[in-house]
Amino acid sequence: MSVLESPHTPAPHPHAPQAPPARAGAGAFSARQLVAALPDALRKLGPRHQVRSPVIFVVWVGSVLTTVLAVLHPSGFAWSIAVWLWATVLFANLAEAVAESRGRAQAQTLRRTRTETTARRLTADGREERVPGTALRTGDRVVVEAGEVIPGDGDVVEGVASVDESAITGESAPVIRESGGDRSSVTGGTKVLSDRIVVQITAEPGATFLDRMIALVEGSARQKTPNEIALNLLLASLTLVFLLAVVTLQPLAGYSDAQQPVLVLVALLVCLIPTTIGALLSAIGIAGMDRLIQRNVLAMSGRAVEAAGDVDVLLLDKTGTITLGNRQAADLVPAPGVDRRDLADAARLSSLADETPEGRSVVVLAKDEYDLRGTQEGLLDGATFVPFTAQSRMSGVDLVTPDGIRQVRKGAASAVMKWVRDHGGHPTEEVGTAVDAISASGGTPLVVAERTPDGVARTLGVVHLKDVVKEGMRERFDELRRMGIRTVMITGDNPLTAKAIAEEAGVDDFLAEAKPEDKMALIKREQEAGRLVAMTGDGTNDAPALAQADVGVAMNTGTSAAKEAGNMVDLDSNPTKLIEIVEIGKQLLITRGALTTFSIANDVAKYFAIIPAMFMVVHPQLDALNVMRLSTPQSAILSAVIFNAVVIVALIPLALRGVRYTPSSAARMLRRNLLVYGVGGLVAPFVGIKLIDLVVSLLPGIG
């Protein structure tokens, strides 16, 4: 976590397990947005825009054709059909425009931060020169001081500063950026709050993170994803099938002395081709990206979002993702003959000066479990604190008591035991077994000892430090398992510790003592077996693995190399979010599939509306197919056309929000979605067309 916060408080994971309702869900959607998007939708009516979607292009051609026919042979019916076909095209544009407008609003906010900045560039001889931000090139070094805006993306090469990144992340707490290490990258447009840093520019103007982000949320950089292309191909071929069915119908109708007006054939064609999904397809894609952005995740391509739905294996870093991040005192094991409370007190005293997370957790444990707070008046008078150092590997306090100096020590088992032994104690007999037991269970033992004024040391007991698994992670992993996703925990711990945590967290597998190469090898192995792998990473040494993974989510706090290598960036730098990204990917695909199924299932009812209407004159017996009992042939055809148009608008919210998604097995999801969108798609238009017919039949000249 980069955010300046006390290491105590568990990281603020907005979607942490306690709040499972925070599913891949909706942004608000209102009718106002529809109205606001209308001008855009009208602009898209030109043929150049329409050609991109073959299905809607056919409708567009049909609209032009019917308009010409209506002009040549005006009638209420002809004009109604023409108007509603135009409405169909308009509604399709509307869907896309609404989806884009939501992104555009975000882009607007972002653009405001991309103000013209003046950069203080360092010349080769170390002097400073003032140049406009746009003149910066990769490799330039610039100085930024408190109160100034960072002129471009880059890495801090000198100094440390707190930076306000709220423009990008929306997070108001400032973050620390320093040279070297994994927190060196800064983003153009963010503001330095304190200190002075030198930044080496890593992106050309126009290609900065902010620029890319604007392009992404605006949808201008949107390319069709592989699955979208395949689906478009299928929709195009379905359109061809129906075109064929309608074109060849005319001679067959001619044989039956039921030659149809072109107007009616166009209406039939438009009703049959999959306009619903054709109209909503691009909106679904844009909305999927948008849902990620609402969760502060930037996907560099739609392809990555799609791949997220297909992920089979999640590689999760233990620290910060599965566990709270630091070892914490979980239990106290007193040595024989020592009161547990005395142990707690000693452990606490020795930790008061220990600013490491482990030390603090001991104080917290003593407070929570043994109600030891505050310190006895005068106890610490004249006391000397011994801070933890890497050499001594222990911390403690020397207390001044009436009898002399009392030393209390707490630290790594071997160090403290040696200290006790050096001062005439017998640590092994006293706590040896406890230390071994804790080590064997994957925990870390901290031995607490004291040396009384008589000069002899003894151990008081052992503090059991362990990694604390975040609450609710086990349920989350069970859920993932039901979705067919395997979780692998990556940790630098030894295999014993790793196994213990893996079991406690309920992950399927773990990789212990993991080096970056191991991670890379694991990813390649999984991919070799045909599995798609997702991972998160932040360090420069994660970059190759991030690039190799099918879904690589880089933390925003990470290095530019990591962000460059991944195909998504999480602005909140919350590794748990990987799970949500997978869910959003799945929801995107489900929405596409559901609306495709719905669209095709709709055709059955439209046939039952239009076919009897077309041929009732020559074959009155076909009235038996008019199961909806639509009032007249004209109202039947018009009602089907209107339904076809209106259903697009009705489904825009669903397309933008995504269909309801609860993690479950594929079999269950298929059953549910087939029932809702397959059977529902079969039944809904029968009801809808009938209702529209009841209204339409009141119109003069049609009813």
Add this chain to the structure above:
Amino acid sequence: MSPGLAAALQVAVVVAGLALVHRPLGDHMARVFTSPRHLRAERLVYRAAGVDPDADQRWPVYARSVLAFSVVGVLLLYLLQRLQGVLPGSRGLGGVGPTTAWNTAVSFVTNTNWQSYSGESTMGTLVQMAGLAVQNFLSAAVGLAVAIALVRGFVRTRTDRLGNAWTDITRGTVRILLPLAAVAAVALGAGGVVQSFAADQQVTTLAGGTQTIVVGPVASQEAIKELGTNGGGYFNANSAHPFEGPSAWVSLFQVFLLLVIPFSLPRTFGRLVGDARQGRAILAVMGTLWVLAVGLLTAAELRAAGAVPQAVGAAMEGKEVRFGPALSALFAASTTGTSTGAVNGMHDSFTAAGGGVAMVNMMLGEVSPGGVGSGLYGLLVLAVLAVFLAGLMVGRTPEYLGKKIGRREVTLVALYVLAVPVLLLTGAAVTVAAPGLLDASVSQTGPHGLSEVLYAYASASNNNGSAFAGFNAATDYQNVVLGVVMLLGRFVPIVLVLALAGSLAEQRPLPVTEGSLPTHTPVFVGLLTAVAVVVAGLTYFPALSLAPIAEALS
């Protein structure tokens, strides 16, 4: 026994027979196409043809082999008919006319066996035996080979090789079709089907006239006619002829024969992909469609409206009294569902609804259960389509049997689904609209006339071969055009299927997890059945509404 009960019982007999045989036969077929051994007889064939039986072919090579083999078949069969007059064994019949010969040659090579001629008065013994019967075997073997190649596409990974077309065709003929046909021929002979080389006999009928009785090697041809889902009868009356279908039991046995390989292939498929459940799912879809067709057709014939059908209890027109309406309905549903086209009653005279069911059964794309091989590959292509449509609904990009359905696969499937309707609908539309064509072939007016045209083109484009006999296909135009339709209706889908197989074989398999779309469950069976019906329904409903539907509702 009520007609309904009798109908149910005979279906039960056929189902029991299929249930008994499909496993061993399916397993046998799986072994045939995976065995590394070549029989001595097969080695002779390979040596004679100059092919290397162990060469693994890429899909274009496999496709070229199948096409070349079929083109040669058409040429040989065409020449054989044209030269009949100067060849021995002609029973005194002359050479066949060019358009009829073309039509017949294509028809038998494409496993359609559409007959625009009258068997006994056009084709002599030599053409029947050395031409038509040979293609009965080979065209079925080609279908089998293509189906197996597609299955290999699912099974094999990261390769561009699909097996060897020559080996597959030879093995299918030698190890599957020939032995089965031999057994069936003996059984048919025992049941009273004629097998004789005797000359035509002139007899004086009771009424005092003379009649020429034609006999021939019927039983041997009859066996492969049904087994290979061919359908081309020795006699014009096909299985309604007393020498081809002498009794109800033999007719029922013929139904069994024409269903047995198509219904056993899902087992083969399950075996080859290493998951018997996948095979059972495909079998369940085929079975559901077949039962639906049989049920609807039987109901239509048994409950026909009208004074005469009401009086005699069922629609008897066009049916052999020896078989009765229920057996004719069962035969009709099975023959149209298997791309066989053999008949034991005249489909043209069926009730409008019954004839409509037979027509729709073909329009499904011959998947209920479809022809030898073609049924399996047809349904697998539809399964890929179903997976693509619904697979997204489980939140993954679609995959079937561990293979991703991407852009290339969808394109091929879409073209496959498009190919036959283009042929069928444009063919029918041209016949109806072009001046003179309609009158030359259709005598009926109204919806039934349109049904005859649609039926003819449905039969030719789907390689079925049965006909509404009122349609006169023996005109030059129809001979040529229907020939072209049969040829494209057979080989365009075959090339697309092989391309699909090639594309699938190149992929790395995806592991099956809880998150993968299950393709062996009842839900998937229901989905695939629905996709088959909806795809055909949406394509043909407008046309059907003007023909059998309008006729049936009147």
